[in-house]
Structure formats: structure tokens, C-alpha cells
Amino acid sequence: MNDLIKHFNLNVDLAVEARDLVRGDTGQEIQGVEEQVEQMEHIKITTITIKDPQAVQIMGKPIGTYVTIESPPLKINDPYVKDEIIEAIVKSMEILLNKRLSPQDTVLLIGLGNWHATADALGPKFIEYSPITRHYAQYAPEALVEGMRPVSAIAPGVLGITGLETYEVVKGIVDNVKPALLVVVDALAAQNVERIGNTIQMSNTGIQPGAGIGNAREALNEDSLGIPVVAIGCPTIVNAAIIAHQAVQRYCREEGAFFNDAQASNSVKEVLSFFGGSLQVTPKEIDDIIENTSRIIAMGVAQSLFPGISSEQLELYAT
Template structure:
């Protein structure tokens, strides 16, 4: 879905839903929602059932799971364990019966490792268990029950000169995995979501969409292999923040707020950046570190059931 005022793609299904519902908060035809509140986290599962729901939310038919927890961005071990468990359960929901114990899984870390706010994907690969080569060259070094996994952080076009999709497609054709798990940083519509939400879906991902640099979609339709996409918001467009600040200021002093006037003023100020100026917090290094470790373990636990975290960490790159 596009935020039409600023022509910004909305990465998170839960934010697209909120935008469609608006103040009325009415149910959306073709969209099913389930909310589960645990001790430290809230899990919202949005299922787009048909084409009507897909058109309303501006994203493909499928299942979107959002795990929300403000303490996610800090290193709280109790919250961490709850999120990892929720991710493991959600992965099983999204994968269904598509994966057998011996199947190969390709892990893809999308993003630019030179930009901290965009390094979530590459760091995910760094912390994930990689085992495919052991199956070929050192099977005795594997814990019993470990499937073959391989990983790639293909970088971005500006660094490699290669389209990310082309790199991934070439690997898929050669390796022929049964499942692809792609992790990428997302752009949020609310600063409160930075480092506090994880989105998981079975519909693939369009890299760069949240920052206006859309690349070729990484989906099952394009690659011929099921794709699970996982992301965490690390950036918010400056136009979104500015508009909310203007609105809050007007309400606080009792002045009328004019949406059109606000949009026009913000667009004029941000015109040197083409409307693509993004904002990320100064503690983004810590947010990336904590969320990456949580996401990588959540995925690993789902792919290697019965294997302890201590053993899984031994196979991280």
C-alpha cells in the first residue's frame, strides 16, 4: 500500500490495515485478523483472504504476523525468549507442511552492510547457523537432526553492480532450496515501531520499497520456491514525522490543522531530498544488534527443532 500524501510504500501490513480502517476502525472485507496478547508481547496475525482484501491493503494474498514488544530493542532476556518462541511458532504457521527435515533452506540477508540502519539482513546471516557445507564435507561435525542451510548477503546494487534479484535467482537455480527466508530492514509509519516490531509473512518481499528504491520482488511466483519474509522497522520517513509534529502542535494550541497545507509545506522543505529523507535513532547500532540476534535465533529454532541454542550458535558464521 502507498501513503498517497507522500507517495511512500507502507512496509508493514498492520500499518496498512490501520490506514485503511481510519478513525472508523471497521472490519475490512476480505481480511481476517487475530490478536494474541502474551505477558511481554502482542501478536497480530492478518490474513488477506481474497483479491478484495489484497486491493484494500495493497499487498498480496497471504498471512502477515506482527510481533510487537517495546522491550524488543533492549537486551531483556525474558522478553527475548518470549519473542523467539513466538517467532518459532509463527514460522511453523507460515511454512505449513512445505518443509521436510532433509530439505535445504536458503537464508538471504537483504540490505546494505555499510549503512547501520540497513544492515539487519547482512547481520542476520552472520548470526544464523550455516550447515550445508558440513553435510558435504564434514557430516560427522553436525548435531544429529540438523538440516542443510546456506546463506547469502547479496548487498545492494550500488555496491555490487548486481541486481539483488538476479543474484538470488542464480543461487536458487543452482542450490534448489525447498524454502527461502529473506530478512530486511523495514520503513515504519510511526517512530514507536522502530526496533519494537517484527513482521513475518509468506508472500515474499520487495527490497527498497520503504525508502523509494524499489527493486525486483522476491516472491515464490518469481523464484519458484516458497519465500518467508521477515523484517523489523529501523527508519521512518522524515515527512511522516514532520506531519505528525505539525498536527500535534496545532492540537496543543487549539489551532485548526489543515492536512493539505501541512503536506505542501513539508514537501517544499524536503524537496532537495526528493521526499526520501529517512530518520533513524542514534541507538540504531544497539537496536540492530539485539533484533538481529533475536530474529536469527527465532528462525534457527524453527528450522532446527530439538537443537539447543548453545549448539545452534556453534554453527553461526
Template sequence: MKDFTWTPRTDLALEAREMLSRKVREDIPGVVVETVEEEDVVITTVNITNAEAERIMGKGQGKYVTIEAQGLRDKNTPLQEKIMKKLAEELVGMVELAKNATVLIIGLGNRNVTPDALGPRAVEKIVVTRHLQDMLSPELKGGVRSVCAIAPGVLGITGMETVEIVQGIVSKVKPDLVIAIDALAAASSRRVLTTVQLANTGISPGSGVGNKRFGLTAQSLGAPVIAIGVPTVVHASTIAIDTIDTLQEHAPFARYFKSMEHLSDNDRKMIVSQVLPEVLGDLMVTPKEVDRFIEDIGVLIAGGINQAIHPHIDYENIYNYLH
């Protein structure tokens, strides 16, 4: 195995594995990948099982489940309901919760910046019940868990690190599980707003856009943390570098750009820097219809969490009530 460390500009473990496969062209010990393909959905599980795999992948040890459906951008209600159910199934399979468990939902991000507003938008649709536990009928108890939710804002607005706010809440609420919802960054434009990732490793707010904050993890919070995220942006520099790679590798372009086949990563970055100068900063790209997409995906994420946590609620028509 080559001594190769690669830090991909993506929050998706699946993409990190794909990038490494193109670089080292061999299996990585400690990284186990399983893929299940259905008619319009692809579910990929990446397990990172040891410290060396964690170092190479640039992702913490744990389980990452990616649900991909290209039709999510098409206002396809039956598909959204299907992904909602898949999300609920994967979430149930990722953690064991007692019937009387308390769950804290954290909506990360800035509600005033649309591509970063997924967490706050999703939290608005969560069925919160912690304040109602004493009022539940006997037949619902055990199937409607104690749930509380908050969107703590971002450092630039509150002046407090998100982890500081969440630690204070956790110390009072003492949840059995924390679920953090956040917008992510992808390395491929086709995965923007078409992909949901679940991870049992926690999350570092802002990591996808190069603004990594203190992480929300089991170690920092003292409770298990499940991270649920959807890519809403892609780095412009990543698109540019992918274009260079495509010109080199795919006919009929390859023969015209054969002289570029020995370009190093640094050479590619230098070329891109001429097109995207530092004065523009680290430019991010998002679809122009992102406001509609964020609303739809927020409903999807909230619906999946609600189904997983509150199994005794009738969800036959819940999608209609979440809008």
C-alpha cells in the same frame, strides 16, 4: 465500501490496516485481523484474502504476523530470548518443512549502511549446515536441516539486481524454502526496532525507502518465500504529518488548531514540503544508537530462524553463543 485506495508509507501490514481504519472507519472485506496480547508482547496477524483487499491495502495477498515488544530497545536479554522463541514458533506455523528440506537464507541490504545492515548481520549468525550433512551423527539427522546463507549486497555495489543473484543460486541449490531478512520502514516511531514482521508473500527490497526493486517471491524464484523484517527507519515526512494530526485531534491542542481540521492529504503534504524541501530528498530518521540495536536484533532474528529450522540443536544457552 468506499472506493478508496491508500498507499501507506510503511512496510508493516499492521500499520497499513491502522491507517485505513482512520481513513474509512469501517471494516475492509478480505482483511482479517487477530491480536494476542501478553505481558510485554503483542502479536498481531493480518490476513489479506482477496484481490480487492490487496488493492486497498497495497500489500500482497497472504499472511502477515507482527511481533511487538517495546522493551527490545532496552538491552533486555530475557525479553530478547522470549521474542526469539515467539519468532521461531510463528515461523514454524507459517510453513511446513520436511526433515530433509533445504533452506536458503538471504540477508538483504547494504552492510556498509547501519540502518540497512540487518540482513547481512543476521546472516552472519545463521547456523549453516548444507556442507555438513554427510558428517551429522544419526541422532541429529532430521533435526538439523540443510541450510545455506548469503548476503548478496545491493545493486549500487554489485551492479546486479538482488533477484538476479538469488535466482542463480536458487537454480543450483534448489531450496524448499527461501527466507529473506531485510530492514523495513515504519510509519510510527514507536515501532522502529521494537517490531518484527513475518510474511509469506515475499519481499521487494528497498520498498520501504522508496527504492523498490524486483521482488523476491514464489513467482520470481520458484520456491516459497518467507520475509522477515524489522523497521529501522521512519520517514521524516510521516512524523511531520503525524504531528499535524495530533494537533488537530488531541486536547488541549485541538481548540487552537480547529481551522486545520479540514486539511486534505495534499494540504498536509504541501505544509510538510515547506519544512522538508526537496533539496533534502526523502529524509529518513533512525535512532542514534542504531548500531547497537542492529546487532541485537540481528542476533534475535538469527536465533529465531535457527530454532525453527534446527529443532535438534540444544538451544538452552544458544543466545550466549550467538554474540
């Protein structure tokens, strides 16, 4: 599997998948990496902390904290599951920010992705359902509920539509608006089909747009922007090479046949050579996954940024 990922230049977006790939069948924890698991009624929360440079090299992830929320399929609009995920997002935001945000600080929300492609529209949809208040704070403060901070947002689109690199857009806004925190939401690529639409990852290490499909752009993180960055994402696609490889492996295991990883990888490469490894697959329910997930993430972030404000009041300020 590692050879396949390297050949097709695929980035492992999810920290839990990167850890599993490194640990393999041994199950032994990686030096410099800590893991905590919390099981709630409907969801599982895994917190992975990468603590030293050696672990960075092994995991291929920056030093920082990664929170993975695993739930039943997000295409199903279950109110009990929804409330539990929102609660987990609020709790995770507190962990990732570590008291670095004051009550009156301005926050900038960034929704990455292409609004014309459903599987890549998680970020723009997140912006659509998020409460935006900065203009009220400046021009009509009496229209805000007491305790609401200034929040602004943008969905900058993608290079092929705007002709602008995401970093250029975001950096310009950060330099002018001067927010204290950046929250970035983007669709991710999974290396396991079972994670599509039932996993949300949050981290305080920023994000590299396009990395999941081998088209990495300038990173949005604290080093490049000078402010804390919380990145949130949900896997919406998986590379066809990964699906083919996993299908062959499962068939061999269930039939008791010998599985040769190198031979299987070569066969997959040959079949997908016409696409250069860029064939990405998403489920037919992707519309529901994007709709429900974007609403859940938007409300989770909103309740974190506006503590004590009811969800009904927050929805009034959504764009």
C-alpha cells in the same frame, strides 16, 4: 497522511500500518481481511490474513499471512523479552509454512541490505548470527548434531556496491542450490516513529527490496522464484516527511487548533523539497537495535529450522 505517502512514493511495509491507514478513524475491519490478536506476557502478536483480490487492492498487499510481533524496545537486551520473541517467531514460522517444509529439506537464508549503513544492516547481521550447515552436510556430516538440516546463506549486498540486482543473485543461487524454502530478512521503513525498533513483521508473501524508500526492485516471492518465501523485517527508519506531518498533527490536537491535512502536507513537501522526499531518519540507538534484533531473529529462525537443538549448539554453527 495517505496523500503524503503517495506524493513521496513511500511504500507501507507493515501490514498493520496499511490496515490502520485504510480503516482510518472508523475502526471497521476491511472485507476480505481477518485479524487475530494474542497478548503474551511481554509482547503482542497480531496476525493479519488477506484473503481475496478486493482486499489486495484496498490494502496494497498481496494475498497471504502477515504476523506482527510488537515488543518493548529491542535496543534493550532483556532476556525474558528475547525468549518470548524467539518463541513467537518459531510459532509464526509454523503458521506461515503450513507444513510445507520436510525435516531434511535444504533452506536458503538471504540477508538483504547494505552492510556499510547501520540502519540497513539487519539482513547481513542476521546471516552473521545464523547457523550454517550445508557444507558440513556435504563434506563433514559427522560434525553435525543429529537432526540438523542443510542450511546455506548469503548477504548479496546492494546494487550500488555489487552492480548486481538482488533478484539476479538470489535467482541464480536458487536455480543451482535448489532449496525448498527461502527465508529473507531485511530492514523495513515505518510510517510511525513508535514502531522503530520494537516491531518485527513476518509474512509468507515474499519481499520487494527497496520498496520502503521508494526504490522498489524485482520482488523475491514464490511466483518469481518457484519456492515458498518467508520474509522477516524490523522497521529501522522513518521518512522525515512522516515525522513532520505527525508532529504538526499532534501539536494541533493538543492545542485545540484546527488541523488541515492538505495544508500540512503541502508545508512538509515545501520544506523537504530540497531532498525530494528521500530524507530518512533513524534513532541514535540504531547500533543496539540492529545488534539485538538480528540476534533474536537469527535464533528464532534457527530454532524453527532445527527443532530440538539447543541454542548453545546452534550458536556453534553461526558464521
